[in-house]
Each structure stands twice: as C-alpha cells, then as structure tokens.
Amino acid sequence: MAGTFRRVADVFGRIPRWVYIVAALVLAIVFPMLEQAGLMQTLWLRLGTRTLVYVLLAVGLNLVLGETGLLHLGYVAFFAVGAYSTAILSSPRLGIHWNFWVIIVIATVLAMLFGFVIGMPTLRLRGDYLAIVTLAFGEITRMTFNNWESVTNGPGGIPGIFPPNLFGWVVDKPAEFFYLLLASVVLVVWLLNNLKKSRVGRAWNALREDEIASHHSGVRPTQVKMLAVVLSSGIAGLAGAIFAYYQQFINPTYFLFMQSTIVVCMVVLGGMGSIPGAIVGAVVLDATPEIIRQAFTQWLPDALGSDFLPGVQTALQTDFDRYRMLIFGLVIVLMVIFRPEGLLPDQLWRREVHDEDPRDQEHTRQHLFDFEEGEKDLEV
Amino acid sequence: MASEAQTPLLEFVGVHTHYGRIPILKDVNYRVYPGEIVCLLGGNASGKSTTMKTILGIVKPTTGKVFFDGEDITGLRTAERIKRGIATVPENRRLFPHLTVLENLEMGAYTRKDAEGIASDLERVFELYPRVFERRAQRAGTLSGGEQQMVAFARALMSRPRLIIMDEPSMGLAPALVDQSFDTIAEINKQGVSIFVVEQNATAALSIANRGYVLQNGQVVMEGAARELLENEELKRAYLGG
Numbered sequence: 001m002a003g004t005f006r007r008v009a010d011v012f013g014r015i016p017r018w019v020y021i022v023a024a025l026v027l028a029i030v031f032p033m034l035e036q037a038g039l040m041q042t043l044w045l046r047l048g049t050r051t052l053v054y055v056l057l058a059v060g061l062n063l064v065l066g067e068t069g070l071l072h073l074g075y076v077a078f079f080a081v082g083a084y085s086t087a088i089l090s091s092p093r094l095g096i097h098w099n100f101w102v103i104i105v106i107a108t109v110l111a112m113l114f115g116f117v118i119g120m121p122t123l124r125l126r127g128d129y130l131a132i133v134t135l136a137f138g139e140i141t142r143m144t145f146n147n148w149e150s151v152t153n154g155p156g157g158i159p160g161i162f163p164p165n166l167f168g169w170v171v172d173k174p175a176e177f178f179y180l181l182l183a184s185v186v187l188v189v190w191l192l193n194n195l196k197k198s199r200v201g202r203a204w205n206a207l208r209e210d211e212i213a214s215h216h217s218g219v220r221p222t223q224v225k226m227l228a229v230v231l232s233s234g235i236a237g238l239a240g241a242i243f244a245y246y247q248q249f250i251n252p253t254y255f256l257f258m259q260s261t262i263v264v265c266m267v268v269l270g271g272m273g274s275i276p277g278a279i280v281g282a283v284v285l286d287a288t289p290e291i292i293r294q295a296f297t298q299w300l301p302d303a304l305g306s307d308f309l310p311g312v313q314t315a316l317q318t319d320f321d322r323y324r325m326l327i328f329g330l331v332i333v334l335m336v337i338f339r340p341e342g343l344l345p346d347q348l349w350r351r352e353v354h355d356e357d358p359r360d361q362e363h364t365r366q367h368l369f370d371f372e373e374g375e376k377d378l379e380v
Numbered sequence: 381m382a383s384e385a386q387t388p389l390l391e392f393v394g395v396h397t398h399y400g401r402i403p404i405l406k407d408v409n410y411r412v413y414p415g416e417i418v419c420l421l422g423g424n425a426s427g428k429s430t431t432m433k434t435i436l437g438i439v440k441p442t443t444g445k446v447f448f449d450g451e452d453i454t455g456l457r458t459a460e461r462i463k464r465g466i467a468t469v470p471e472n473r474r475l476f477p478h479l480t481v482l483e484n485l486e487m488g489a490y491t492r493k494d495a496e497g498i499a500s501d502l503e504r505v506f507e508l509y510p511r512v513f514e515r516r517a518q519r520a521g522t523l524s525g526g527e528q529q530m531v532a533f534a535r536a537l538m539s540r541p542r543l544i545i546m547d548e549p550s551m552g553l554a555p556a557l558v559d560q561s562f563d564t565i566a567e568i569n570k571q572g573v574s575i576f577v578v579e580q581n582a583t584a585a586l587s588i589a590n591r592g593y594v595l596q597n598g599q600v601v602m603e604g605a606a607r608e609l610l611e612n613e614e615l616k617r618a619y620l621g622g
Contacts, residue, residue: 199490202483202486203487203490205476206476206479206487209476209477210474210475210476210477212474213470213475215438215458216436216462216468216474217462217487217488217490217491217535217539218458218459218462218463218490218491219459219487219490220457220458
C-alpha cells in the first residue's frame, strides 16, 4: 500500500507547485458560495470555518514543532490569550467595545509577549523537559482564565462578543468569517514561507538537526528558538481573536489540553516542517470525523434505510466528541504505519524517515549518544 | 614564521574555569601566533574540550582573560567570536546530516551577510575540494567519513576565519585517511589560517605543528616547539607510544 501511495504521489509531484496553490485558493474561495447557492448545508461551511482556525494553528505550531524541532504541548494557551483578549475588549462583559484592528493587534502582540515570557525559562530545556513544562503552562493558563472570575467570568465564559467591523464591513455570517480567516491564512502562510527560505529559516532547521553544531556556526540557539516561539504564539493569538469573534462566546473548555494535542496531531499527520502538510493535516483531521458522522447518521441511513446500524447512529449523535478522538487516534495510527513522514512531507523530513543508509544509522546512534551526554555535562 | 614580537592571534591569560565548583582549567596560558599551527595534547579529562569551549565562549572563564588579535573577547558571545574570525571543526565533525552539503556550507557562512563574498568563498572552497563540489546536492549524512571531514573543513572555511580550532580531527577516520586529513590541515594553514588543534594522535599532530602544549589535569605541564616535544622522552612514553 505504501508503495502504491508513493507511485501516485510521484505522479502528482510532477505537477508544478503553483498549480496546487491556485487550485486550493479557488476551491477555498468557491466553498462558501456553494452554501450561499443552496448546494451545501450551513453545517459544512461552519466546519470549514473551524477548519481554517485549525489551519492557522497548525501552520503556527509547525514553525515550532516542525521547523525548529521543539516539542511544544501548550500551544492552546496562546490561542486562549488571543481569544480572551478579544472577548474582554469587545463584549458587554466589561462594557468595552474596541475597534477590530486594535484588538487584532493587541491579541497578537499579547500572545507574542506571553510566548516570550514562557520562552525565557523554558527554551534552555530540551526534548521531554520542554514538553512537560509547556504542557503545564497550557493548563495553568486555562486554570487562570477559569478562576479569574472578575474579568473572565470563570467557567461561565464571556458571551455576546461584538462582531468585528472592518472599515464598515460587519463580519457576522459564517461565509464572511470564512473569507476573513482565509485572508489571514494566506497572509500567515506567505510570511512563514518567506521566513522558511531565509537565513533564519535555515538556522531553525540547523538547530533541529544539531544544536551544538549550529551554535558553533554562530547561531544563537536561544535567540533563534525564541523567535520561532514568539512568532508562532502570535499566530495562535491571531487565530484565537478571530475564533472568539466567530463563536461570539468563549469559555475555558475551548482551551483544553486536548486542543493542543489535536494541533500536534495535525502537524505530525501533515508532515513535520512542511507548511502545505500542516494545512492538509488540519483539513483532514478536522473534516474526517465530521464526514464519518454524517456518513453514519445521514448518508448511509438515507441510502440504505434508516435502520442502518442504529447503535452507531445514536452513539455518534449523542457522544460524538468521544468518537471524534477515537477517529483521530485511528488516523494517526494508520499514518504512522503507512506514511510516517506525513501526508505532504517537507523534502527534508522525507529524507530523514525513509532512507536507510547504514552510515546514517551510525550517525543517528552517534547523535543520540552526544545528545545524552549533553552540552553542559562534565566532559573535560 | 612566528615571532615573539607579534601580537598573538589567540591568547589565554591566566584562565581558570569551573563547572559548578569543580575547577577544570587552572591558570592556563596559551598563545597562537598568526600563521601557526599549535597542537594541544592531553589525555582524557585533561581540559581539552573545555579549552575549545572557552575559545568559543560556550564556557566562560571564572578568572583570566581570552584575547583574539589583541582584543579582549572574554565576554563575547560565540556568534561574535565567529564574526571576528574563529571557526570550528567540532569533535565528530557534527555536520547537519539532513541538510545538503551546500546547505551545510551555507551554515558555515551564517554570521556573514556579504552575499558576493560568500559566493566567491564557496567557489574557492569548491576549487580546494572538488569532491565536496561533486557532492554538493547530497545530504551530508550520506557521505563517507573522509568526505564528511572535507565538508567540515570547508564549512569552517566558509566563515573566512583567521583561526580554525579543531577538536580531534582524526577521530573516527580510517587510518589511511588520518594522514590525508593532516595534509589538508597543513594545506589550509598555508592559506594563512592559524590552527589550534586538539589531538590524541600526538605524533601526527606534532609532525605538522609549529608548537605544542601538553595539558594534564587542567594545567599546562609542558610547552615548546613541536620538534622538541616529539623528542621529549617523557612525552614519548605518555602519548607517543614510544
């Protein structure tokens, strides 16, 4: 199966890149029109809008996880910071109603600042330690919003977030949010793609490959990692702001640890360090469970009679969130077995996983050994 | 070639370093004059790696100073030192295994911003190592040990250094390649780059070096012209397998 996949992928690989970009953009632009033309249920447009939020998060996390190789498990915290800044500054909660542009900037910058503060102590840590600290940080952030009742209204959340007003264009329909998000995605992806090809992009990759060697080449590891963390935090903040506007209501349950995990899964599924991969990973992981639910609760019963697997129908209708995670797990397991480098891997990572040159393995062993020995060890 | 009247390119003055409370280097003084190859010998745990890290600024001396070309660089960051002209060939070479050879070389020029200068240095390096040019699109991890060694040298040259510090350049190489590797070092030196090399393979290192230091438990216990060290009876017993 894996072989067939690769042969098919090779055929598609010969089509130039810009064709894919144009096709994806056209598809995205046409998508909301289908709903407006009555060809598609609003449900799917809502799903598409949510997917675009995940796309933003996935490309943002990819910067840290994929390009720089830092296992960051608290990404949702920055999303929460963006969302809560928006909810507080544009809702009846405290009676504040600031301008959309001001809020977008505040949400992004505040999330970046948060990223900086968190990065300061944690970026010296490596691997597992960084994962543990970021995980804890994500939970601390959620707990703070959960308990800071005077401002965030605790578990009750903040309702009635005012719709954004972009120079007189009031964005309040799903289709409009879809386009607003699409524009943000295009902007962010363009920015990240340019960064990836720049000097700092090379430094991120070098850091992921060998921190000590990159240090010896003049890369300042903490500074360069910090840049990745701060930028990706800003992207999450931006996503959080638009998400809050779109939902019109937020509470701490939107920012559970599970959300961070889902975004990690999207990046891994798409292919670490690959921007198109992160986009595809987000689309596939967000849409697949919904498609399966629709298939078992609507399409299949419609086609085969309403008594088609009634147990599955009720299960999916009443307890979908749990099954959603089950489907996630299944997708990830299948991917790890058949396509460990991800759906649309970065060239770099493709090389890393599939080549089995013995000299490589030797190097990996060597590398592991060096890694364990650590830079600060008593090695004299 | 090295005259005592010259300003040393690299100079350690009374350097002490500690890891936590444990002293590593104890009152160490080194000098590397422009154009020299200086060799640092020493057994395990003698302070060789710490010397390398102190030159690069990864470890900071607790007391004492490090000078580069007459300037005090004790407080400077690694990146700043590289900009001033110090490059490394690290232990085990430490190429970026999944970056291509060309990308590895570009990382060598990371601290530089003069695109034309980098391009012309790239050409020079390719001329020097035609094999590296052949392999430029291949990822570094797939090269043989000898080729990786060349890429490591080439990468160090890409920052247009005045001093290259090398940590065990012969380590992990096939015996036939060791001599070749030292020839290459001598070759690089002829281009006007000073070299400070840490080696276990004392005979080979001293045969190309001008001077040498012997480090033991963090102290310099012997120093002198390479020729004299090669003939030193005590040293022969300890390091040269005589």
